[in-house]
Amino acid sequence: MLLLIQYTLIFSSVLILVALGGCISEHSGVINLGLEGIMVIGALGGALTMRYCNTSSAFVMVMLCMLAAMLFGCIYSSLLGVACINFKADQTLVGTALNLLGTAAATVFVKALNTAANPDDHSSEIEYVRARKMFIMNIKGFEFNWFMLVAVIAVILVAIMLYKTKFGLRLMACGEHPQAADSVGINVYKMRWAGVLLSGVLGGLGGICYILAGVSIWKFENGVAGFGFLALAVMIFGQWKPTRIALAALLFGLFRALSNTYIGFPSLAALNLPSNVYNMMPYIVSLIVLALTSKNSRAPKAEGIPYDKGSR
Amino acid sequence: MKKALRNPSVQAFVASIICIILGLLIGYIVLLFINPEGAAESILNVIKNFFTWSKPKTQLKQFGNTLAKTMPLLMCSLSILFAYKVGLFNIGVAGQYVAGSCACLYASLAWGWSWLPCLLFAIAAGAVLGAIVGFLKSYCNVNEVISGIMLNWISLYTANTILSKVKEVASPYTMYINDVNPSALLPNIGLDELFAKNKYVTIAVPLALLIAIAISIILNKTKLGYELKATGSNKNAAKYAGMRENRNIILTLVIAGGLAGLGAAMLYQTGYMRWECTQSSVPSMGFNGIAAAFLGGLSPIGAIFSSFFIQHITDGGQYVNTNFYSSQISDLISSVIIYLCGFVLFIKITMTNMLNRSEEKKIQRLKVPLADSGKDGDK
Numbered sequence: 001m002l003l004l005i006q007y008t009l010i011f012s013s014v015l016i017l018v019a020l021g022g023c024i025s026e027h028s029g030v031i032n033l034g035l036e037g038i039m040v041i042g043a044l045g046g047a048l049t050m051r052y053c054n055t056s057s058a059f060v061m062v063m064l065c066m067l068a069a070m071l072f073g074c075i076y077s078s079l080l081g082v083a084c085i086n087f088k089a090d091q092t093l094v095g096t097a098l099n100l101l102g103t104a105a106a107t108v109f110v111k112a113l114n115t116a117a118n119p120d121d122h123s124s125e126i127e128y129v130r131a132r133k134m135f136i137m138n139i140k141g142f143e144f145n146w147f148m149l150v151a152v153i154a155v156i157l158v159a160i161m162l163y164k165t166k167f168g169l170r171l172m173a174c175g176e177h178p179q180a181a182d183s184v185g186i187n188v189y190k191m192r193w194a195g196v197l198l199s200g201v202l203g204g205l206g207g208i209c210y211i212l213a214g215v216s217i218w219k220f221e222n223g224v225a226g227f228g229f230l231a232l233a234v235m236i237f238g239q240w241k242p243t244r245i246a247l248a249a250l251l252f253g254l255f256r257a258l259s260n261t262y263i264g265f266p267s268l269a270a271l272n273l274p275s276n277v278y279n280m281m282p283y284i285v286s287l288i289v290l291a292l293t294s295k296n297s298r299a300p301k302a303e304g305i306p307y308d309k310g311s312r
Numbered sequence: 313m314k315k316a317l318r319n320p321s322v323q324a325f326v327a328s329i330i331c332i333i334l335g336l337l338i339g340y341i342v343l344l345f346i347n348p349e350g351a352a353e354s355i356l357n358v359i360k361n362f363f364t365w366s367k368p369k370t371q372l373k374q375f376g377n378t379l380a381k382t383m384p385l386l387m388c389s390l391s392i393l394f395a396y397k398v399g400l401f402n403i404g405v406a407g408q409y410v411a412g413s414c415a416c417l418y419a420s421l422a423w424g425w426s427w428l429p430c431l432l433f434a435i436a437a438g439a440v441l442g443a444i445v446g447f448l449k450s451y452c453n454v455n456e457v458i459s460g461i462m463l464n465w466i467s468l469y470t471a472n473t474i475l476s477k478v479k480e481v482a483s484p485y486t487m488y489i490n491d492v493n494p495s496a497l498l499p500n501i502g503l504d505e506l507f508a509k510n511k512y513v514t515i516a517v518p519l520a521l522l523i524a525i526a527i528s529i530i531l532n533k534t535k536l537g538y539e540l541k542a543t544g545s546n547k548n549a550a551k552y553a554g555m556r557e558n559r560n561i562i563l564t565l566v567i568a569g570g571l572a573g574l575g576a577a578m579l580y581q582t583g584y585m586r587w588e589c590t591q592s593s594v595p596s597m598g599f600n601g602i603a604a605a606f607l608g609g610l611s612p613i614g615a616i617f618s619s620f621f622i623q624h625i626t627d628g629g630q631y632v633n634t635n636f637y638s639s640q641i642s643d644l645i646s647s648v649i650i651y652l653c654g655f656v657l658f659i660k661i662t663m664t665n666m667l668n669r670s671e672e673k674k675i676q677r678l679k680v681p682l683a684d685s686g687k688d689g690d691k
Binding site: 033079083084087088089090092093094096097098100101103104105107108111112115116119122124221222223225226229232233236274276277279280283284286287290291292294295297 | 342346347401403448452453454455457458459461462463464465466469470472473592593599602606634635636637638640641643644646647648650651653654655657658
C-alpha cells in the first residue's frame, strides 16, 4: 500500500509538472504537443549532469540536475517558439516533429557518448544509481522524492502567476483574444514566447522527474512512453486550471502506479490479468475521461491559431 | 521560368527539396560533431542506401527490400494526408498500423486464413480504430491527436497480448508465416523475378501505387472528396450547406484507419518482418508516414516519391559506420525534415513575395520613363 502511494505521488508529480507546462503554453495561445520530446531532452540534461557531476552534496546535485533539465527543456522548446510564433507553422506538425526529434537526438547523442567512452558499448543507456539516492529520503520505507515537493510548489506558483499577477493575466489574454490584447499594448509575440519557454522549463523538469521515478538506469531509445500526451489529457481533464490539474494528475498517477505495484495486492493479483492490461490502464482511463469531459471544454479560445497582426 | 515558380505544385516541390537538403545538412553536422573523421562517408552511405553494395544483383535485391517497406510507409502517409485534407491530424496512424498488423498476423497464424481475407481483416481492424477516434472527435469533441496517441498505446499493449498466443516458444517473435501458413503470404505475380528473386516484392507494390492514384482521384475529382475537404476547411459552413459534417469526419478517419491497416498487412504478409511481442514502443512506420506525407507536399502522388525517399534514408541508416555512429541518425534526419516541413508555408509565401517584388521592379523600370510625374508610378 505504501508502495502504491509512493508511486502514485511520484507519477502524479511528473504529470503535474508537465501538465502545468502545457497549461501555461496553451493559455498563451500555443498548443504544445511537443511536450513529450521536451521531456526527453530535459531528462537527457538531468541524466548527463548526474553522470558527469561528481559532487557529494545532495543539495548541490539536486539543484544542478534540476537546473540542467530546465535549461535543456527551455532551449529545446524554443524550436517550437521559432516555428509556431514567428513563422506561423502548423503547431500540431511542429509538436509532433519535436517529439520524434527529441527521442532520435537523445538516442544518437547518448549512443555517441557511450561509444566514445567504450568502443564496444552501443547502448543508449545512462546509469545514475548513486545520484538517484540523493533525490530520495527514506522515511520508514516510504521513499520521499524531492520532486513531490517541487510539484506542489509548482502548482502554487503557477496558480498565483496565472491569476494574481499582471504577467499571468496578460498571458491568458493572449490565448483568449490576441487581437484585443494587442490593441491594449500587450506584445502578443513576447507573451507567447514566454508561455512556450515556461512550458519548456516545466516539461524538462517533468522529464528528469520521470526517469528518476522508479529506475536507476534509463534507455533513451524508449522516450517517455506517451507521458507528455497523458499530461495533456490531465490538462484537459483539469480544464486548464492549475489546482484541478493537480487533482486530475493524482487520479492518472494512481492508475499509472497500479501497473508497477498491482502484484503487491492479493485481490488484484488473484484476477490473474496479463500485466499489459495494467499498462494500458492509464491510457484507457484518459480516453474515457476525455470523452466525458471534452464536450464543455474551457480551452483558451485562440489556442492553436498563429497570431497574425493583420488578420481580423 | 518565373511562371513555373508560381505554380503551387512546383513551389511545393522546391520547398520539399529545400527541406531535404537542410535535413541532410543538419544530419551531416551532427555526425561531424560526433566524429569528424567518417562523417562524410557515413552521410553518403545514408543517401546511397542499397548502392553501397558493389554487386548489381545485390543492389537490385536490396532495392527490392526498400521497395517492399516503402509500400506500407506510403499507405501510412496516404492515411495522414487524407485526414489532413479534412482538417484532422491522424497521429493515431501508428496505432491503426499496429491494429492492422495484429489482425493480419493473428488471422494468418492462428486461424490459417489465406492472404485476401487476412488483408481485409487488417483493413477492418485499422478502420475500427479510426472510427473510434472519429466518433470521439465528432460527438465528444475529443482532440483527435490526444485520443489517437492514447489508442496507439492501447493497441500496442493489446497487440502484444494477443500476438503472444502465436509467438515462438523460445523467442519473443511471432512464428514465421512461411512455415505455418504460406497461403497467407501475398502473391508475387512474377515481380520477384524483376528484383533478383526477392520474394518480398509482392502484389503490394502495384496495389499501393494504384491506391495512391485512387486517393488522388477521390480527393480531387469526386463529390465525396469535395465534401470532405469542405468539412475540413469549415465544419459549420459545410453543415449549413447540407453536408453531414459528423458523418464526414468519421468516414474520413475510417478510410484513414483502413489505409494504415492495409499498410501493415502489406509488410507483415510478405514475411519480411515478424512482430516482437515484448516491444515497448509503437513501430516507427506510422510516424515516418507523417514525414512522408508532409514532404510529399500533401499530395498522394508526391507521397509516392517522398515515402520512397524516407524509407531509402531510413534503410540507409544501417550503412553508417557503427564504430562511431548509430543508425538512428536517419530517424534524426527524418524528424528534422518533418520539423522543417512546418516552414513550407513560409517558404512558399517568401517565394511568391520575391517574385512579386521582382515583377514590381520590372514594371516600375518600364514606367519611369513614360510617366512625367511620380504620381502614376505605383499603379
